[in-house]
Amino acid sequence: DAKTTQPTSMDCAEGRAANLPCNHSTISGNEYVYWYRQIHSQGPQYIIHGLKNNETNEMASLIITEDRKSSTLILPHATLRDTAVYYCIVRAPLSGTASKLTFGTGTRLQVTL
Amino acid sequence: EAEVAQSPRYKITEKSQAVAFWCDPISGHATLYWYRQILGQGPELLVQFQDESVVDDSQLPKDRFSAERLKGVDSTLKIQPAELGDSAMYLCASSLELAGYNEQFFGPGTRLTVL
Numbered sequence: 728d729a730k731t732t733q734p735t736s737m738d739c740a741e742g743r744a745a746n747l748p749c750n751h752s753t754i755s756g757n758e759y760v761y762w763y764r765q766i767h768s769q770g771p772q773y774i775i776h777g778l779k780n781n782e783t784n785e786m787a788s789l790i791i792t793e794d795r796k797s798s799t800l801i802l803p804h805a806t807l808r809d810t811a812v813y814y815c816i817v818r819a820p821l822s823g824t825a826s827k828l829t830f831g832t833g834t835r836l837q838v839t840l
Numbered sequence: 841e842a843e844v845a846q847s848p849r850y851k852i853t854e855k856s857q858a859v860a861f862w863c864d865p866i867s868g869h870a871t872l873y874w875y876r877q878i879l880g881q882g883p884e885l886l887v888q889f890q891d892e893s894v895v896d897d898s899q900l901p902k903d904r905f906s907a908e909r910l911k912g913v914d915s916t917l918k919i920q921p922a923e924l925g926d927s928a929m930y931l932c933a934s935s936l937e938l939a940g941y942n943e944q945f946f947g948p949g950t951r952l953t954v955l
Binding site for chain 2: 761769770771772773814827829832
C-alpha cells in the first residue's frame with residue numbers, strides 16, 4: 728500500500744470547516760483513499776473513502792486531486808466532538824491480506840471554542 | 841446499532857503472567873482483526889481471520905501470543921507470558937467480507953498495563 732503523509736496536528740475553531748490534508752504521491756491506480764478517526768480512548772471509526780471522484784456523506788467530504796497524489800478531508804462545521812486523531816490510509820480493494828488497514832500516526836485535530 | 845464487543849476494557853497484570861482478551865464481532869461479519877496500538881502510534885495489525893481460519897499472522901509474536909476463533913464467531917487473543925513492552929491498547933475489528941471495500945468496525949479496545 729502507498730505511504731501517506733499527514734501533518735502531526737491542527738487546530739480548528741468550533742463551527743468552522745476543518746480541512747485535513749493528506750499526501751499520497753505514490754498511490755497506484757487501483758488504490759482507494761480511506762479516512763478513519765479515533766476519538767480518545769475509543770476504537771477507530773470509519774469516515775469516508777474514495778477513488779478519484781469527490782465523495783460526500785453525512786460526516787464529511789473527501790476531495791481528491793486530479794492526479795490523485797493528495798486529498799483533503801473536510802468537516803464542514805467542526806464541533807468539539809470532532810476532536811480526534813484522523814488517519815488517512817491508502818489501500819487497494821484486493822482480497823486476502825491486502826484488506827488490512829495500515830495506519831500511520833495521523834493528524835491530531837483539536838477543535839476549540 | 842450493532843457493535844463490536846470487547847472485554848475486559850482494562851487489564852492490569854504483572855510481567856510473566858498470562859492474559860486473555862475476548863472479542864465478539866458484529867453478527868454476520870466473516871472477517872475479524874486484532875490490532876495493537878502503542879501509545880502515540882496508529883494501530884498495527886496482529887492477526888486476521890476469515891471465518892475460523894487465520895489469513896495473516898505475520899506480525900503476531902508467536903512465541904508469546906496466540907489467537908483463535910474456533911467457531912468463526914468470537915475470538916480470543918492470549919499473551920503468555922506478558923512482558924512490559926506489551927502494554928498497549930488491543931483493538932478488535934470486524935468487516936463483512938475479506939475482499940473489496942468493506943469498512944472495518946472497531947470495538948472499544950482493551951487497555952493492557954503490564955507492571
